[in-house]
Amino acid sequence: MPLAGQKALQVARAQALQILDSRGRPTVQVALTLDDGYVARGAAPSGASTGENEAVEVRDGGRAYGGAGVTGVVRTITDRIGPALEARTFGTVGDVDELLHELDGTDSFAGIGSNASVSVSIAAARAFAHLGGSETWRWVADTLGTSPRLPVPHFNVINGGAHAPNPLAFQEFMVAPVGASTFADAVRAGAEVYASLRGRLRAQGKLAGVGDEGGFAPDIDAPDEALDLLVGAIEDAGYTPRTDVAIAMDPAANGFGTPTGIYVFSGREHERDEMLDLYARLVRDYPVWSLEDPFHEEDLESWRAITAHLGDEVQIVGDDLCVTSAERIDRGAADGESNAVLIKPNQTGTVTGTFDALRAASSHGMGAMVSHRSGETLDAFIADLVVGAGTGQLKSGAPARGERVAKYNRLLEIEAADSSLPYGLAPRA
Numbered sequence: 001m002p003l004a005g006q007k008a009l010q011v012a013r014a015q016a017l018q019i020l021d022s023r024g025r026p027t028v029q030v031a032l033t034l035d036d037g038y039v040a041r042g043a044a045p046s047g048a049s050t051g052e053n054e055a056v057e058v059r060d061g062g063r064a065y066g067g068a069g070v071t072g073v074v075r076t077i078t079d080r081i082g083p084a085l086e087a088r089t090f091g092t093v094g095d096v097d098e099l100l101h102e103l104d105g106t107d108s109f110a111g112i113g114s115n116a117s118v119s120v121s122i123a124a125a126r127a128f129a130h131l132g133g134s135e136t137w138r139w140v141a142d143t144l145g146t147s148p149r150l151p152v153p154h155f156n157v158i159n160g161g162a163h164a165p166n167p168l169a170f171q172e173f174m175v176a177p178v179g180a181s182t183f184a185d186a187v188r189a190g191a192e193v194y195a196s197l198r199g200r201l202r203a204q205g206k207l208a209g210v211g212d213e214g215g216f217a218p219d220i221d222a223p224d225e226a227l228d229l230l231v232g233a234i235e236d237a238g239y240t241p242r243t244d245v246a247i248a249m250d251p252a253a254n255g256f257g258t259p260t261g262i263y264v265f266s267g268r269e270h271e272r273d274e275m276l277d278l279y280a281r282l283v284r285d286y287p288v289w290s291l292e293d294p295f296h297e298e299d300l301e302s303w304r305a306i307t308a309h310l311g312d313e314v315q316i317v318g319d320d321l322c323v324t325s326a327e328r329i330d331r332g333a334a335d336g337e338s339n340a341v342l343i344k345p346n347q348t349g350t351v352t353g354t355f356d357a358l359r360a361a362s363s364h365g366m367g368a369m370v371s372h373r374s375g376e377t378l379d380a381f382i383a384d385l386v387v388g389a390g391t392g393q394l395k396s397g398a399p400a401r402g403e404r405v406a407k408y409n410r411l412l413e414i415e416a417a418d419s420s421l422p423y424g425l426a427p428r429a
């Protein structure tokens with residue numbers, strides 16, 4: 001249903017452009033020009049460690065850009081989606097997304113590409129916000145019926161796994177300023193911890209390059225070593241681990257595990273029980289508050305075991321497990337597989353699918369962390385999304401590199417413009 005007083009969307013011109021993402025690979029940007037001259041844009045990010053059941057990103061074959069171009073997707077938008085958009089008026093973003101599903105004709109966006117659908121859908125969401133005279137975050141909150149809030153930023157400061165060339169199997173080690181009183185203070189804490197971590201790594205002779213999300217990629221392989229570095233960096237920056245700044249991890253275990261529960265890292269195999277013991281020890285010994293994709297997406301027995309054993313102490317987040325799918329979130333909740341979900345719009349391919357996933361998580365009392373992808377653009381839609389959805393958690397990489405800080409900087413802008421917005425994790429239902 002359209003929001004009260006919502007003007008219908010009439011697209012005068014739909015254009016698409018191949019641009020580069022933060023890995024130097026092509027992606028697509030859409031521009032929808034409205035009758036009043038307003039241009040609503042949306043760009044598609046791209047993951048490297050993807051779940052099996054994500055909506056399908058379509059790329060060209062051939063040799064251009066290592067076979068990774070999106071000229072076909074640009075053509076699909078220009079020749080098929082654009083004319084279909086221009087031919088009709090739309091009452092809601094759901095109507096636009098329905099058209100995208102119709103044009104696609106598959107149940108995974110393998111036809112038009114989730115990179116086409118998500119960029120069009122994000123642009124349409126911005127167009128509806130503009131037509132309603134509101135900021136995009138406010139439009140999200142009005143559409144979902146949620147209480148907006150500024151999220152705790154999760155800064156990924158040590159990168160491994162598929163995002164870095166180092167031997168570290170676990171993909172992400174994040175610092176989360178849970179004790180900050182404003183978003184601006186949280187950004188400052190994140191930047192200070194990042195700077196002190198750089199100092200520690202330099203002092204230890206381990207300062208190497210950075211990974212895809214801007215975190216350092218030191219030549220280490222043990223999770224303990226990464227966590228020791230983080231705790232030391234938090235203290236060096238003058239903060240108290242856990243109460244001021246907590247830690248979140250995304251091992252992204254699809255990258256080193258199997259459906260049958262065998263996990264290979266640090267030069268040997270680890271079985272399910274050993275992994276459960278390892279996580280229990282890390283949660284006990286370090287200020288870890290959130291643990292994402294600790295097991296392979298098909299190793300459901302392990303997911304159920306960790307949620308049962310550690311779910312009261314830490315948030316267990318399903319990313320590759322749930323792939324921003326309301327259906328999979330419902331199933332996972334019923335089976336006790338995780339108690340929180342990651343929300344990435346391009347995993348489902350539309351803003352409507354993203355809203356459905358957020359509603360599903362909320363209906364089960366699950367936490368929801370909104371997330372960037374490892375391949376990003378300057379598009380900061382997820383910043384507005386997380387404020388409007390009011391889930392209180394965002395991960396967008398290190399507090400460095402333009403495509404990562406674009407999201408944090410947008411949140412600083414939102415906070416500066418509306419100081420009544422609360423900051424912090426959403427109270428659990």
Ligand SMILES: C=C(OP(=O)(O)O)C(=O)O
Pocket residue numbers: 046047048049050250252319371372373374375
């Ligand atoms: C952000 C992530 O990485 P990618 O975008 O490569 O899936 C993740 O796994 O949470």
Ligand SMILES: [Mg+2]
Pocket residue numbers: 250252292293319320342
């Ligand atoms: Mg993940």
